[in-house]
Amino acid sequence: MSFRFPESFLWGGAIAANQVEGSHLSDGKGLSTSDVCPNGAFNEIVERQDGDFNIKDIAIDFYHRYPQDIALFAEMGFSCLRLSIAWSRIFPNGDDEQPNQAGLAYYDKIFDELAKYNITPLVTLSHYEMPYHLAKNYQGWASREVIGFFERYAKTVFSRYGKKVKHWLTFNEINVTLHEPFTGSGLPRDCSEQTRYQAIHHQLVASAKAVKACHELIPDAQIGNMMLGALIYPFTCNPDDVQKAQAQNHDWLFFGDVQARGYYPSYMRRKFAELGVNLDISADDREALKETVDFISFSYYMTGCASADPNQQQQAQGNMLRMIVNPYLESSEWGWQIDPKGLRILLNMLWDRYQKPLFVVENGLGAKDVPNEKGEIEDDYRIDYLSAHIHQIGEAIQDGVDVMGYTSWGPIDLVSASTAQMSKRYGFIYVDRDDDGNGTLERKRKKSFYWYQNFIKSQKKD
Ligand code: BG6
Numbered sequence: 001m002s003f004r005f006p007e008s009f010l011w012g013g014a015i016a017a018n019q020v021e022g023s024h025l026s027d028g029k030g031l032s033t034s035d036v037c038p039n040g041a042f043n044e045i046v047e048r049q050d051g052d053f054n055i056k057d058i059a060i061d062f063y064h065r066y067p068q069d070i071a072l073f074a075e076m077g078f079s080c081l082r083l084s085i086a087w088s089r090i091f092p093n094g095d096d097e098q099p100n101q102a103g104l105a106y107y108d109k110i111f112d113e114l115a116k117y118n119i120t121p122l123v124t125l126s127h128y129e130m131p132y133h134l135a136k137n138y139q140g141w142a143s144r145e146v147i148g149f150f151e152r153y154a155k156t157v158f159s160r161y162g163k164k165v166k167h168w169l170t171f172n173e174i175n176v177t178l179h180e181p182f183t184g185s186g187l188p189r190d191c192s193e194q195t196r197y198q199a200i201h202h203q204l205v206a207s208a209k210a211v212k213a214c215h216e217l218i219p220d221a222q223i224g225n226m227m228l229g230a231l232i233y234p235f236t237c238n239p240d241d242v243q244k245a246q247a248q249n250h251d252w253l254f255f256g257d258v259q260a261r262g263y264y265p266s267y268m269r270r271k272f273a274e275l276g277v278n279l280d281i282s283a284d285d286r287e288a289l290k291e292t293v294d295f296i297s298f299s300y301y302m303t304g305c306a307s308a309d310p311n312q313q314q315q316a317q318g319n320m321l322r323m324i325v326n327p328y329l330e331s332s333e334w335g336w337q338i339d340p341k342g343l344r345i346l347l348n349m350l351w352d353r354y355q356k357p358l359f360v361v362e363n364g365l366g367a368k369d370v371p372n373e374k375g376e377i378e379d380d381y382r383i384d385y386l387s388a389h390i391h392q393i394g395e396a397i398q399d400g401v402d403v404m405g406y407t408s409w410g411p412i413d414l415v416s417a418s419t420a421q422m423s424k425r426y427g428f429i430y431v432d433r434d435d436d437g438n439g440t441l442e443r444k445r446k447k448s449f450y451w452y453q454n455f456i457k458s459q460k461k462d
Pocket of ligand 1: 016019128172173228299362366409415416417418419424
């Protein structure tokens with residue numbers, strides 16, 4: 001690639017607490033919503049009993065092995081690590097008056113370790129989990145009270161880590177509640193549209209309040225939102241398909257529109273009327289929403305199509321999205337449609353829309369890795385996927401888009417969010433653990449490890 005990325009561009013990877021840490025009840029941590037979904041974030045809730053198995057209870061044991069893992073990230077040349085704080089480590093029940101000191105101390109150690117290697121932390125406040133107590137006893141985000149609990153949590157971590165963490169995100173894939181209300185908002189899966197959008201409203205207000213608190217408590221920090229970038233193409237140039245695709249894109253852009261502009265977009269009026277949704281939005285809420293994010297971040301794995309033709313229903317898979325298959329694209333082993341050029345299109349679209357810096361905070365290929373006879377992982381498929389996507393980010397930058405950085409998903413193998421599998425691997429670093437929890441947890445560099453290391457090196461000034 002002859003194009004060179006800007007010197008300030010942040011390179012690294014992204015992980016989430018519940019998919020790597022394990023130690024789900026250690027040092028005073030409370031149960032989180034993720035802890036009661038042993039079969040993945042989008043499957044049934046199972047109340048915990050003594051001796052039951054949830055692969056995330058140990059996950060990849062990042063809780064104890066972080067020094068070794070961070071050293072490996074540093075060896076690859078990372079300038080950034082996206083990670084999340086488990087809210088239930090800091091406030092085990094969510095509604096506690098005082099934070100759990102042991103939980104606070106744990107993340108201090110992580111940030112100190114990152115600082116040793118000059119790796120910039122990019123911290124998500126809530127990544128697919130909240131204290132289970134809030135889901136069970138408050139109806140999750142359907143309750144207005146949860147806004148206050150989240151604000152307390154956000155202020156606590158901003159005050160505690162403000163000197164060490166200058167890049168923050170509020171909610172991971174905030175649009176997830178549309179597809180998976182329990183994982184997104186702690187709501188029952190069969191909740192009404194009214195409940196779902198009211199919960200989303202509370203979350204948007206909470207996000208804006210966290211942005212305000214961050215601006216006040218850490219004036220030199222930047223805080224962004226995070227959306228699942230679910231780009232939808234019209235299946236054909238029939239205006240009916242084009243309109244349908246536009247409406248489906250509005251479904252998720254709505255979140256960014258509120259978080260970046262500070263008010264509800266007008267197209268939602270019609271949507272709410274059609275759904276029979278009547279939101280309780282107070283004057284204070286409207287005021288709070290005015291505090292907008294500094295940058296826009298998103299995950300990008302796949303694209304899909306929309307068709308107005310009821311006979312055109314061949315569905316593509318995603319971990320939660322159901323889209324019409326695009327005949328021009330190939331799919332991963334899990335049916336996710338691979339579309340590097342779509343990333344350039346999406347970056348341009350978001351830049352045109354928001355004129356705020358963009359950050360690609362998740363992208364990657366979930367694949368089964370089979371060691372060769374020497375025990376090495378030759379994951380050329382992953383290298384091909386990632387280099388094609390990175391190339392398109394470079395194209396977007398040359399189109400004039402302001403991109404802050406790139407953190408590929410799961411730089412070390414971790415537990416899949418949707419399926420709770422270890423065998424769906426994204427990493428540059430292999431972790432010896434299978435879907436049943438067998439394995440030594442030993443770490444091993446894959447071929448892609450050396451590829452990413454060389455690539456990052458090639459982007460630095462000689
Ligand atoms: C994103 C989530 O949707 O996709 C991650 O933010 C998740 O938590 C990633 O792991 C990949 O999905 P999966 O289901 O393959 O783990």
